[in-house]
Amino acid sequence: MKILIVEDTATNRTLLTWILEDNGHEVIEAADGKEGVEQFKAYQPDLVLMDVLMPVMDGVEATKQIRSHLGNTHVPIIFLTALSDDASLTKCLEVGGDDFISKPINEQVLKAKINAHSRIKELNEQLSKQNIELTRLHQLTQQEHIIAKKVFETAFSASLLDSSNIRHYISPAANFNGDLLLTAISPSGSLYGLVADFTGHGLPAAIGALPLSKAFFDAASRGDSVSSIAKELNHDLGEFLPDNMFAAAAIAEMNANGSRLTIWMGGMPDALLTNPDGKLKQTIQSRHMPLGILENDEFERDCYVINVDPGDRLYFYTDGIPEALNSDGIMYGEKRLLEHFNGRAADPFDSLIQDNISFTGAQSQADDITILELICKPVETCPYPRPQDLALSQIIPWNFSTTLTVDELKSCTSPISKIVDFIGNDNVLGSHTDYIFTILTELYSNALEHGILGLSSEIKKTDDGYLEYYEQRKVRLKELQEGQIQVSLSFRRQSEEGILAITMIDSGKGFAFDTKPTTNEHDSCGRGLSLIKSLCHWAEYSENGSRVDLEYRVNLSR
Amino acid sequence: MSIERSIDTNKKTLTIAIDGRFDFEVVKDFRNAYSEASDIEACIVDLRATEHMDSSALGMLLNMKKSLGEKVNISIINCRPAIKKILTISRFDKKFEIE
Numbered sequence: 001m002k003i004l005i006v007e008d009t010a011t012n013r014t015l016l017t018w019i020l021e022d023n024g025h026e027v028i029e030a031a032d033g034k035e036g037v038e039q040f041k042a043y044q045p046d047l048v049l050m051d052v053l054m055p056v057m058d059g060v061e062a063t064k065q066i067r068s069h070l071g072n073t074h075v076p077i078i079f080l081t082a083l084s085d086d087a088s089l090t091k092c093l094e095v096g097g098d099d100f101i102s103k104p105i106n107e108q109v110l111k112a113k114i115n116a117h118s119r120i121k122e123l124n125e126q127l128s129k130q131n132i133e134l135t136r137l138h139q140l141t142q143q144e145h146i147i148a149k150k151v152f153e154t155a156f157s158a159s160l161l162d163s164s165n166i167r168h169y170i171s172p173a174a175n176f177n178g179d180l181l182l183t184a185i186s187p188s189g190s191l192y193g194l195v196a197d198f199t200g201h202g203l204p205a206a207i208g209a210l211p212l213s214k215a216f217f218d219a220a221s222r223g224d225s226v227s228s229i230a231k232e233l234n235h236d237l238g239e240f241l242p243d244n245m246f247a248a249a250a251i252a253e254m255n256a257n258g259s260r261l262t263i264w265m266g267g268m269p270d271a272l273l274t275n276p277d278g279k280l281k282q283t284i285q286s287r288h289m290p291l292g293i294l295e296n297d298e299f300e301r302d303c304y305v306i307n308v309d310p311g312d313r314l315y316f317y318t319d320g321i322p323e324a325l326n327s328d329g330i331m332y333g334e335k336r337l338l339e340h341f342n343g344r345a346a347d348p349f350d351s352l353i354q355d356n357i358s359f360t361g362a363q364s365q366a367d368d369i370t371i372l373e374l375i376c377k378p379v380e381t382c383p384y385p386r387p388q389d390l391a392l393s394q395i396i397p398w399n400f401s402t403t404l405t406v407d408e409l410k411s412c413t414s415p416i417s418k419i420v421d422f423i424g425n426d427n428v429l430g431s432h433t434d435y436i437f438t439i440l441t442e443l444y445s446n447a448l449e450h451g452i453l454g455l456s457s458e459i460k461k462t463d464d465g466y467l468e469y470y471e472q473r474k475v476r477l478k479e480l481q482e483g484q485i486q487v488s489l490s491f492r493r494q495s496e497e498g499i500l501a502i503t504m505i506d507s508g509k510g511f512a513f514d515t516k517p518t519t520n521e522h523d524s525c526g527r528g529l530s531l532i533k534s535l536c537h538w539a540e541y542s543e544n545g546s547r548v549d550l551e552y553r554v555n556l557s558r
Numbered sequence: 559m560s561i562e563r564s565i566d567t568n569k570k571t572l573t574i575a576i577d578g579r580f581d582f583e584v585v586k587d588f589r590n591a592y593s594e595a596s597d598i599e600a601c602i603v604d605l606r607a608t609e610h611m612d613s614s615a616l617g618m619l620l621n622m623k624k625s626l627g628e629k630v631n632i633s634i635i636n637c638r639p640a641i642k643k644i645l646t647i648s649r650f651d652k653k654f655e656i657e
Contacts, residue, residue: 188606188636223606223636255635257657434610434640441581441612463589463621470585470614527648528613534647 001118002026004045006036006062007080008054012103016049019107025114033057037065047117048077049101052092060095067096074124076117080105148206164380165191165254167373169353171320171365178205179318179368180247182213184220189256191379192220192229195316195372196249196291197268211240212247212291226253227301230264230291234299237292246292250316258377261314263304266290269319272341276311279343312376313348315341320369321352324360332359349373392556395428395498401488406480409448416440419487426491428498428554435535436500436552442528443504443548444485449473451508451546452483483507498554499537503547510544561587570597575604580611580618580641588618598630606636616648623653633657 003025007013010031017027028043030036034057040048048066052059063077079092082103089100098117101110149172161183168181178198185191194216198205215236219229230251237247248267254260265271267290273282288300308314324332336359337352345351353371400422408415420437423429429436449455453476459469488503532550533539539550561584562575574591576584592601603619605611623632633655637645645656 186606186636187638188642189639190606190636223638225606255657434638435643437610438612438640438644441610445582445612445614460617463625466617466621467585467589470582473582527616531613531616531644531647535643 001047001114002028002043002045003114004028004030004036004039004043004048006030006033006039006048006054006059007051008032009051012051012080012105016105016110019110020114023111023114033059033062036062037069040066041069046075046121047114048075050077050079050097052079052081052083052088060091063092063097064095072128074121074128076121078113078117152206152209161185161191163191165258165375165377166193167349167375169349169369169371171369173320173365173368178209178247179320179370180209180212181370181372182216183372184217185379186220186223186253188223189379190223191254191256191374192216192226193252193254193316193372193374194229194249195268195318195370196247197318197320197368197370198247199245199290205245208237208241208245208247208292211236226251226262226264227303230266230288230303231296231299231301234291234294235296238295241292246290248286248290248318250286252314252316252374254314254374254376254379256379258310258375258379259308261304261306261308261374261376263306263314264288264301265304269317269322272315273306273308274313274315274341274348275309275343276313277343278313278341278345278348280338280341281312282306308376310377314374314376315349316370316372318368318370320365320367321356321371323367324356324369325363325366326359327361327363332356392493392496395493395556397490397492398426399488399490401486404485404487406483409452409483409485410477410480414441414444416444419489423489428556429491429500432552432554439502439532439535439550439552440487440504442532443502443550444487446511446528446548447485447504447506447508447546448477450511451506452480452485453477454508454511456511493556496555496557498556500552500554501549502552503549505543505547508546510546561591563591565595565598570599571602572598572600573602573604575607577607578609580605580608580615582612582614585614585618589621592622592626595626598626600631600633601626603632603634604636605634605638605641608638608641611641611644613648616644616650619650619654631655 003020005013005016005027007016008031013029017029020027028039028045030039032054036050037057050059050063059079066077076098077096078099078101079097080101080103081092083089092100099113101113166183170179170181172179180194180196180198182194183192196212198208212233215233216229219232224232233249250263250265250268250271253262263271263284265284265286266288268286271284272280273284275281284304322332322334322337336355340348340352340355349371356369402419404415416437419440420433423436424433450457453473455469455472455476459465459472484507486505490501492499535552537551537553539548541548560577562577564573565571566573572592572595574588626632634645634650635657637656642656645651650656
């Protein structure tokens with residue numbers, strides 16, 4: 001150890017130096033307090049032996065200065081003193097001394113004290129090192145929480161639908177605690193809502209939210225039923241998350257006209273259904289385990305199916321609401337919550353939120369709070385993103401043509417799907433592929449069935465005939481030796497209209513396309529043609545029915 | 559592509575769900591889905607997972623209507639916009655409850 005001796009008596013200094021050097025220490029000497037402070041700053045010793053009474057500057061003042069120089073670092077200072085009155089000794093400790101050794105100095109005591117203080121110093125250094133590490137880790141965690149929260153809020157708030165059927169309230173706690181709110185529209189126009197509450201906090205919870213939301217949006221875009229969505233999410237979470245992590249969740253689907261709710265709930269507080277006046281009609285309890293716990297074969301997918309009246313409202317909320325604490329540590333509780341749903345609150349959604357906030361007061365929010373309100377009425381929102389503004393000059397004309405031969409006609413997957421896939425890439429027609437698919441499918445059915453295979457719709461007039469027709473189609477197609485269907489598509493822009501011209505020519509003998517009487521509405525056949533005509537701008541069969549030309553138009557001005 | 563059939567014994571409602579394309583490929587399966595149902599009061603055709611339908615599907619629906627009789631209320635639910643358009647163009651809203 002490096003030891004500084006501050007002592008005005010030269011003989012004492014020399015004696016101490018001998019003892020310390022014999023014990024393997026490095027020694028620095030100073031003859032008074034002032035020199036002691038200077039030497040201390042110059043050599044940064046590990047321990048100081050300090051005389052009390054010295055000329056120029058005494059030991060008390062020198063200790064004071066050394067301590068203020070050191071700040072939080074600890075270097076033991078041991079006073080060497082002949083003084084024995086309590087007041088002087090106390091004074092020495094008060095200014096930052098750590099111990100005393102009485103003069104005359106006993107070598108054994110000196111050695112023992114130096115050892116003891118060197119141990120304390122080591123412990124101190126360890127502690128301060130750990131402290132620095134801890135502070136660093138704490139800052140890192142804080143940072144992660146901030147990132148998690150940020151990722152979460154931007155990623156998921158953007159995905160919330162702008163719909164008059166939905167109101168929501170999300171209030172994350174200072175640290176992200178794992179609440180998730182997702183909404184989506186199914187292809188058929190029904191509305192999905194999901195409120196989930198993950199176990200755990202911070203990053204782990206945010207990570208769990210990612211697979212959950214992906215699975216949710218995938219399922220929503222397929223138009224899956226609530227029970228299938230629940231099963232899917234459960235499976236995905238089970239696969240992605242460690243065993244101790246899971247998510248309580250409530251999933252609802254409201255059909256497009258807002259008359260029916262389908263609800264699956266696992267591990268969530270009761271959902272509430274009110275009438276238009278905000279009076280509680282029904283409490284809906286979670287009947288299942290949270291998502292991510294049960295294996296696929298144990299999972300229970302049964303749902304509530306509730307027929308609702310126009311204007312009814314469904315509320316999902318996370319436990320952050322009933323479990324909110326006020327400054328006295330009292331919980332908000334179920335009873336206070338339900339009071340907003342007795343029909344007297346003008347707007348239960350607002351009054352619950354306001355009351356909950358004023359209840360907790362200055363108390364910092366301990367858990368995330370999420371509330372979702374679904375208003376039962378026809379779903380109002382744009383189910384598909386609006387087509388982006390297209391500069392007319394960016395629209396280019398194109399032609400596509402193909403001749404389908406026997407091989408393609410026999411293929412079990414319809415060649416029409418392939419053709420429509422090509423069209424799907426066009427920036428104007430991309431959003432019209434459903435209708436174009438229908439048109440092409442009908443044209444193709446006519447060309448193949450009536451033109452090439454020579455089937456007559458007359459067969460289809462009865463229920464059994466209907467089956468018979470398609471049985472014959474199968475047989476004749478299998479035996480088909482020759483025949484082809486030529487499909488040509490061309491797209492062009494004419495001022496503010498996009499025009500897709502379709503021509504389909506088959507090698508068949510043609511069919512009686514125009515002799516067919518007007519379709520009776522009870523007949524189960526003959527609808528293809530009228531369907532085509534109502535979807536297109538115009539359509540015309542010619543060459544005895546083996547050729548059809550039509551135009552499908554898209555309005556480009558908005 | 560598949561047809562799923564489920565029956566709610568309490569409510570006597572038959573639900574037929576069609577996954578993928580509703581076209582001539584499923585003629586037989588679709589007919590089987592309702593032909594053995596007796597004593598049902600309502601039938602729901604759930605098209606939530608149906609991506610496309612063609613005119614042969616329209617025929618199938620009409621055949622079903624004939625076979626089940628006027629007493630059975632048939633509703634077609636969860637139609638995507640393109641499918642709804644086909645049903646509306648063909649005036650199916652007159653004979654079926656389209657939701």
